[in-house]
Amino acid sequence: GENVEQHPSTLSVQEGDSAVIKCTYSDSASNYFPWYKQELGKGPQLIIDIRSNVGEKKDQRIAVTLNKTAKHFSLHITETQPEDSAVYFCAASRYEKLTFGTGTRLTIIP
Amino acid sequence: NAGVTQTPKFQVLKTGQSMTLQCAQDMNHNSMYWYRQDPGMGLRLIYYSASEGTTDKGEVPNGYNVSRLNKREFSLRLESAAPSQTSVYFCASSDPGADTEAFFGQGTRLTVV
Numbered sequence: 001g002e003n004v005e006q007h008p009s010t011l012s013v014q015e016g017d018s019a020v021i022k023c024t025y026s027d028s029a030s031n032y033f034p035w036y037k038q039e040l041g042k043g044p045q046l047i048i049d050i051r052s053n054v055g056e057k058k059d060q061r062i063a064v065t066l067n068k069t070a071k072h073f074s075l076h077i078t079e080t081q082p083e084d085s086a087v088y089f090c091a092a093s094r095y096e097k098l099t100f101g102t103g104t105r106l107t108i109i110p
Numbered sequence: 111n112a113g114v115t116q117t118p119k120f121q122v123l124k125t126g127q128s129m130t131l132q133c134a135q136d137m138n139h140n141s142m143y144w145y146r147q148d149p150g151m152g153l154r155l156i157y158y159s160a161s162e163g164t165t166d167k168g169e170v171p172n173g174y175n176v177s178r179l180n181k182r183e184f185s186l187r188l189e190s191a192a193p194s195q196t197s198v199y200f201c202a203s204s205d206p207g208a209d210t211e212a213f214f215g216q217g218t219r220l221t222v223v
Contacts, residue, residue: 001169009150034211043114043200043214044153089152096141096160096206097168100152 002027004092006101013080014109021104023090024072030092033066033073038087038103047088048075080108112136116201116215123191123222131186131218133201141204142184143168143212144176146197153200159184191222 003026013019025033031052036044050057050064050073057064061080066073077084085108091098117132135142140161145153145168155168159178173195175187184203188195198219204212 004152006152036214041216043202043216045214046211049211096204097155097158098143098153098212099169100145100154102150102152 002030002092002094002097002099004090004099004101006090006104008104009102010105010107012107012109015080015082017080019075019077019080019084019106021075021088021090021106022072023074023092023101024070025092025099026071027092027094028068028071029094032093033064034091034093034098035062035064035075036089036091036100038089040086044089077106082108082110084108114201114203114213114215116199116218118218119216121218121220123188123220125192125222127191128187128189129191130188131199131201131220132183133185133215134183135201135203135213136182137203137205137210137213138181139203139205139210139213140181141206142178143202143204144174144184144186145200145202146170147200147217148197156186156199188220191220193222196220196222 006023034049038044063076090101114135143158144156157176201215202212
């Protein structure tokens with residue numbers, strides 16, 4: 001089955017700086033790669049996703065890049081703000097079953 | 111539009127007790143999922159249902175049963191709770207055929223003592 005590794009497990013950045021979270025996956029047939037943000041006491045919420053026919057996708061301060069050859073994808077958050085503090089999960093899927101990474105706790109330092 | 115609703119939000123069980131976690135979605139999604147979340151381990155799939163009347167095992171199905179009651183509802187049952195089942199449980203739904211994202215409920219925090 002699919003295996004997703006996520007790094008780092010914790011990340012602290014100064015407000016206004018950029019944050020990068022990286023994931024690798026094992027199943028070359030996976031074709032959908034979402035990123036979820038989870039705030040304390042809540043369920044995960046999708047923030048951005050990318051499909052295998054695209055190399056990069058951007059939505060305001062958030063971007064995701066995908067390297068299918070190397071089987072890795074990354075989340076980039078620019079101009080970080082206090083409300084970006086949360087746990088972020090990457091995931092990979094071939095059709096409907098999502099396999100999640102172990103999460104990154106991002107802390108934005110004012 | 112409520113999305114995915116889980117009940118209860120919190121539950122404490124004694125070892126050996128049984129209980130059912132309820133999940134309902136109002137987005138007309140075909141697929142529904144149960145995940146558990148443990149510290150340092152991300153979300154792991156317990157069971158999923160690709161459509162009404164079908165269920166399949168995920169990564170960690172032992173100790174659980176599920177029922178897809180209709181298109182809206184997908185329940186998770188613990189027949190004899192064990193301390194190892196202490197976790198936060200999330201229900202999710204999606205419509206892969208329509209390329210929709212997975213929407214998650216707010217979670218059920220279960221403690222087995």
